[in-house]
Amino acid sequence: MVTIRLFAAYAELVGCDTVDIAVSAGATIGELLSEFRRQVPAAAPLPSRLLCAVNLAHVLPSHVLQPGDEVAILPPLAGG
Numbered sequence: 597m598v599t600i601r602l603f604a605a606y607a608e609l610v611g612c613d614t615v616d617i618a619v620s621a622g623a624t625i626g627e628l629l630s631e632f633r634r635q636v637p638a639a640a641p642l643p644s645r646l647l648c649a650v651n652l653a654h655v656l657p658s659h660v661l662q663p664g665d666e667v668a669i670l671p672p673l674a675g676g
Contacts, residue, residue, distance in 0.1 A: 626657035
């Protein structure tokens with residue numbers, strides 16, 4: 597089981613700020629996001645390329661997940 601955390605507009609769009617998703621051993625972030633969109637239809641409008649962090653470290657879609665990981669889906673960041 598992996599916990600997905602959503603923030604700001606993404607949480608508002610999906611209607612919640614956390615979702616638990618069961619994934620098979622060796623699943624990647626990309627596979628997790630596909631399963632997330634399948635299980636949570638409200639997530640379909642999210643951008644195809646999402647900025648993700650696993651246990652507070654930014655990762656690529658190819659990152660392999662471990663049971664109990666926490667995945668943050670981060671909205672676009674801006675600042676100055």
